[in-house]
Amino acid sequence: MQGQIPKPLIDSDSQPFWEGVREGKLLLQKCGDCERYIFYPRIICPHCFSEHMTWEETSGKGKIHSYTVIHKAPPAFKGEVPYVVGVIDLDEGVRMLSRIIGDRNDLSIDQPVSVVYEKIDDDLTLPYFKVTGA
Amino acid sequence: MIKYVWKGVKGMKSERIAAIVGAAESELGHLPGRNVLQLQAQAAKRALDDAGFTKDDVDALFTTASWGHFPQLMLGEYLGITPKYTGGTNIGGSSFESHVAHALVGIQAGLFDVALITYGSTNRTSGNRPSAAGLTLSYEEPFGIPSPVGHYAMAAQRHMYEYGTTSEQLAEIAVATRKWAALNEKAFKREPVTIEDVLNSPMIAEPLHLLDCCLITDGGGALVVASAEAAARAKKRPVWILGHAETQTHNTVTHMPDLTVTGAKDTGRRAMEMAGITHDEIDVVQVYDSFTITVLLTLESLGFCKPGEGGDFVSGQRTAPGGEFPLNTSGGGLSYCHPGMFGIFLLIEAVRQLRGECGERQVKDAKISLVNGTGGTLSSTSTVILGRD
Ligand SMILES: [Zn+2]
Numbered sequence: 105m106q107g108q109i110p111k112p113l114i115d116s117d118s119q120p121f122w123e124g125v126r127e128g129k130l131l132l133q134k135c136g137d138c139e140r141y142i143f144y145p146r147i148i149c150p151h152c153f154s155e156h157m158t159w160e161e162t163s164g165k166g167k168i169h170s171y172t173v174i175h176k177a178p179p180a181f182k183g184e185v186p187y188v189v190g191v192i193d194l195d196e197g198v199r200m201l202s203r204i205i206g207d208r209n210d211l212s213i214d215q216p217v218s219v220v221y222e223k224i225d226d227d228l229t230l231p232y233f234k235v236t237g238a
Numbered sequence: 239m240i241k242y243v244w245k246g247v248k249g250m251k252s253e254r255i256a257a258i259v260g261a262a263e264s265e266l267g268h269l270p271g272r273n274v275l276q277l278q279a280q281a282a283k284r285a286l287d288d289a290g291f292t293k294d295d296v297d298a299l300f301t302t303a304s305w306g307h308f309p310q311l312m313l314g315e316y317l318g319i320t321p322k323y324t325g326g327t328n329i330g331g332s333s334f335e336s337h338v339a340h341a342l343v344g345i346q347a348g349l350f351d352v353a354l355i356t357y358g359s360t361n362r363t364s365g366n367r368p369s370a371a372g373l374t375l376s377y378e379e380p381f382g383i384p385s386p387v388g389h390y391a392m393a394a395q396r397h398m399y400e401y402g403t404t405s406e407q408l409a410e411i412a413v414a415t416r417k418w419a420a421l422n423e424k425a426f427k428r429e430p431v432t433i434e435d436v437l438n439s440p441m442i443a444e445p446l447h448l449l450d451c452c453l454i455t456d457g458g459g460a461l462v463v464a465s466a467e468a469a470a471r472a473k474k475r476p477v478w479i480l481g482h483a484e485t486q487t488h489n490t491v492t493h494m495p496d497l498t499v500t501g502a503k504d505t506g507r508r509a510m511e512m513a514g515i516t517h518d519e520i521d522v523v524q525v526y527d528s529f530t531i532t533v534l535l536t537l538e539s540l541g542f543c544k545p546g547e548g549g550d551f552v553s554g555q556r557t558a559p560g561g562e563f564p565l566n567t568s569g570g571g572l573s574y575c576h577p578g579m580f581g582i583f584l585l586i587e588a589v590r591q592l593r594g595e596c597g598e599r600q601v602k603d604a605k606i607s608l609v610n611g612t613g614g615t616l617s618s619t620s621t622v623i624l625g626r627d
Contacts, residue, residue: 109380109382110379110380111380112376112377112379112380113372113373113376118376143377143492144374144376144377144490169396169497170392170393170395170396170399170497171392171395172388172391172392172395172443172444172445172446173441173443173444174382174383174384174388174443175440175441175442175443175444176384176387176440176442176443177382177384178379178382178383178384178385180382181382184382187382189381189382189383189388189392190392191392191491191492191497198492199492199493200377200492201377201378201381201383201490201491201492202381203381203382212399213395213396213399214399224380228380230380230381
């Protein structure tokens, strides 16, 4: 029994992020006061409580902070096992959870990765990450 | 309210403000036909009997749940309790360590004298809890991470990367915990397992195998916390709450400050300071074992060993019956029971150890116990230090 993939909530915090992904851009918020990048998007900076949040297009590059190969998946993902979920340290200094695609036997922590855009269906594109270079 | 100055064992200086005077489980295991209210009623009745109290002694009610809205209202009505004070902090499986702490705080403030704390779940028969998709979980759930095992798996992977911790070392924890369960007739899984059995069990989320993961059972538990004055009327010796501390560090795993360190680093230190004790004064330790890695990270974070030394610390069955470091003596969430949240069962076992009620698995002369709950995805920590006269 396979359910539907849980769709992200699109609201006034998250809409620019998900629209960016659909257009092939990885947008992050940057604080206009303390100048730090943040993820996930918010109406207020969690570092300095500034409300001057701006959106910036980013490189989409980072490295693997940790990962796990999933063998027992939530219902909607059962057909995809085994697959890799990881946390990525982006070059902008924020951490993002995502799928890591490619040969899972080659994976290791600290490997460089870059974003790719995976079209799930007509409504949903997700930012996945792929190991870069050899 | 009369306040006593603690002059108990080994020079502790905590005040005797409140004590656990009743502790019990409901039926445990696989319980088709039971509902969460019945299980809590059973546990509440047994815990009050254990204390020698009745329902009419109760003037504060604490519970939390994932089974419905307003669980305190539904439960209070079902039990026929109209409390002066209602508590319901929900920070995951560690909630009940916080309920004990908050009961002490309420007693200290003079708001009530006797608190009943309950929990119940039918996770095994009614399946997993519904997903709480939405809001900030939108940045995790669409990627297919199974929660919470995927998060703990990434913490384990990172610990292995930084310190060379091995799957065999994690398996030591599962094997030792099962040995304790063999000594507990209430435990769900009692047949012995080996390190090879753990490593050969199905992979769930690498590097965690099935036997690195806690059980999914039905069951409930209850505690009675009383003021020093009320505790003097109880049937059994009081188990004093000597120290407590809680924190929360994150909700989504990307916000966990360090994947290998839990909030216990902070709460363990603060709770021990409040109790006026040091590590070597603790006789028996109960820490939340949602997964084997939870135990390893918690022992390091509590300072029983240095960061990265957890693997060596648990090797050679040091935490098993007869080992140097008695840990999770009920058989834990890994082998005794785990009905969705385990925190209340850590406390029940600590109380029994300090009363000397544990039969074959009794840790000799146990006077002080540290109990550490971990909730969410390594997100919340609540530490309680208990001791007897
Ligand atoms: Zn800022």
